[in-house]
Amino acid sequence: MQPSNSNAARSASSGVRLQQWLVGLTLTVFGVAMIVPFVWMMLSAFKTEGEIKQIPPTLWPETFTFDNFHRLFTEMDFTTYLVNTLLITLFSFVGLLLNAMAGFGFAKYRFKGRDKLFLLVLATMMIPGQVTMIPVYLILNSVNLTNTMIGIVLPGFISAFGIFLFRQFMSALPDEIMEATRLDGASEYKLFLQIILPMSKPILAVQAILTFIGGWNSFLWPLIIANDEKLYTLSVGLQLLKGQHGTNYALQMAGAAFMVVPIMILFVFAQKHIIENYNISGIK
Known part of the structure; x- marks a missing residue:
């Protein structure tokens, strides 16, 4: 056998x-x-326009050229688009701090209607962003914030998904440390900034990554709220590039590469943190 x-x-x-x-x-x-x-x-992106159209096509450029990237910043004003995108991303990190404060409040403070209010926050996640764009636009238009940078960044300050992740993570933080800090005479702001935030580095890391990706890829809302090309982002500029230089494939490839490479680099180095912290937030 x-x-x-x-x-x-x-x-x-x-x-x-x-x-x-x-x-x-x-x-x-x-x-x-x-x-x-x-x-x-x-x-x-490093080929000439003639080489990119030749048949049979070549994979490796015969001669490397940075002319396409130079033209992006001289003919298409990509410098302005880049500055606007970085500004939106920077203000999104301000919203990240607000989301952390809201998540901390829902996780560690007891107040009347807390659970119902948190359910209301979760309910907003079920509403597609496209549905709320028209009401938000009308509100901003009524206070003369359309076609302004403030109008572009203001709706992105608060994220129900971000509040949910922070609340899930901070719910597991020990209350004993908070009570000891209060007994030492620390204010609630000092408790949050010096104790809670350092203890929340894992979820802060993943939220910072997602915030950067969202700000870098911002397209639809800046396109709707801004009429001035000086307020456009890289994504909108890339769409303009496609419309104005539709037959210049080398220039389009340079624009796409300039847009995608930072995200790819960030994801390669941060994918482990993203996966791990999603698991942590889901379990807790």
Whole structure:
């Protein structure tokens, strides 16, 4: 009986290894198929317009040129778009602090209607952002904040999703440390800034990453609220590039590469923190 069992075990092990090899091969093929267009885009950003249109196409540029990136900042005013995008991202980090304060309040303070108010905050997550754009636009228009940078950044200060994540994480922070800090005479603001925020570094990291990605990719709301091209972001500028230089593929590839590369670099270095902290927030 032992030889038979041993043969069966070896056969099962071989079958598992074969299955793993097949799965790995399939994932590799799909991975290559997905990354090739991205690599081609990156390399095409350094090609001349003539080379990018030649047939058969070339993957590696015959001569590297930075002329396409130079034209982005001279012909398309990408400097203005970049400054606006960075400003929106910077103000989004102010909203990150407000979300942390709200999450802390829901997690550690007892007040009348707290749970019902938090459910109301969660309920807003079920409403698509496109539905609220018209009411928000009308409100900002009534106070003359349309076509202004304040009007662009103001709706992004508060995020129900951010409040939810902070509340989930901060609910697990020990109350004993807070009580000891209060006994030492610390105010609530000092408690939040010097105790709670340092203890919340993991969730702050993941929220900072998501905030940067959201601010860097801002497109629809700046396009709606701003009529002046001087208030446009990189995403809107990229759309303008497509409309004004629709046949200049090398210039479009340079614009797309300039837009995507920072996000890709950030995700490569921060994906571990994003996954881990989503798990932590979900469990707690």
